[in-house]
Amino acid sequence: MAASEQAERTGGVQSVTRAFQVLEAMAESDGRISLSALATACDLPLPTIHRLVRTLTDLGYVRQEPSRQYALGPKLIRLGESASRLLGTWARPHLAELVDTLGETANLAMLDGDRVVYVGQVPSRHSMRMFTEVGRKVYAHCTAVGKVLLANLPAEQVQEILRRTGMPAQTEHTITDPERFAEELDRIRERGYATDDGEQEVGVRCVAVAVPGGPAQMAISISGPVTRMTDELVARAVPLLQKAAAALAADLTQRS
Template identity: 30%
Template sequence: MSTDEGLESAEAAGAARGGRTSAAGTALEKSMRILEAVAAPGGPHRLTDVMAAAAVPKSSTFRILASLVEQGFVRSEGDSRYGVGPRLRALSALVSGGEPASIEQILRELQQATGQAVHLALHSGETITYIRKLESEQPFRTASRVGMRMPLHTTAIGKAILAGLPRAELRELVSATGLPRRTPRTLTTPEGLEAELETVRARGFALDDEENEATIRCIGAAIPGPQGRPVGGVSVTTVTFLVTRTEIEAYAPALLAATRALAPLL
């Protein structure tokens, strides 16, 4: 009997005992070891390598990884490879000694320069996840919150990220999501989205003009990773009845300066 078969058999026996334990450990123990394997240097890692490093059967590894991807702790990189997801990066930033203050300072300076709400989000699969929000100085509050996942094609940060992805990957994402409508202004056709992304690439930032939520207007820019691939983005958010499109676009220099400063920290 192979090691994998032995682990599967032991896990089946554990399920018969109520699913609490197995030769690979409790569900929590397995999840923690899988997270450690995903976060190990040299990632993104193949499914088989994660399975071997965590000593968890293949079926359980795949199931746990699917749940971790759904929750944003792990990111599916394609070709059966998995890397660190936005929520795990955010958790790391919270407990890290030097980064949080630097990130907070950059976001706070952008919020003070614009007087508007500021969001920091990381990219994970077909969505972005907000990991930081600074409220506006204006007498209104948006519905967004830390931990919320939002579509790529309807948000300023999401469109900025889409503009930086390889064309083949962009087509796959558009095909997978179907570009669902959230407001009457949402871009719902591949042709309309691609025309918008060409504009984003040309000017370096994206605009969400009531495409995700009525009366909400945002400007967003992507944060590039080590190889230039977007890992997330920052947005400045306001309401249409207080700030015009021309006025919010004037925040672009401050926004782009913030994304450049955040890049080495993320």
């Protein structure tokens, strides 16, 4: 839908609609794009794109690269961090319910570029529990949240992410072979959840599901020591995680 049609349909201001259309197009192109490609992606005349990008650059939301391509600017980081904190607050009741029911630490994570960032957590009440600092970024290939998020992406995009980050071994259990990892993603797609069996940290097991239809690629998980995260607990956790993920998605839809 063209920006003018979208603004008319929503009763919005056309220039604002177009500015966000530009930012979203840049994000979808991995954060860097030429003016001509932006014009094509946004279905707008090149002079219009030039004016929008120049204004966004002056405001710090876009920056020009030495290659003369344009990239998302540093001011968006502050907005993203504030949005992530708010997202974690909204998710907290759903995470707390999981902790009350299952007894293990519950987490909310999202795809941030090529990595996964934790944006919300409610810790277990056990004295020995898992703790991940909110804001921490991790590789996607060795975490349950990362794997379930990658499983929702096109294979070509997954390959590009892994090409950029590599597949470093965090433990002896980390999957580092691309073909084996592709098979793992196929299994995740079939069963609807992902597990991390000591692949990020020895002695820790995690199970995660994706949040359906959210504003970003997000996943909910529970994690704990392998002595408590038995196959029986994982089987019990999966439908509860799916229920929590659907409830969070509904909450976010109502707030948007």
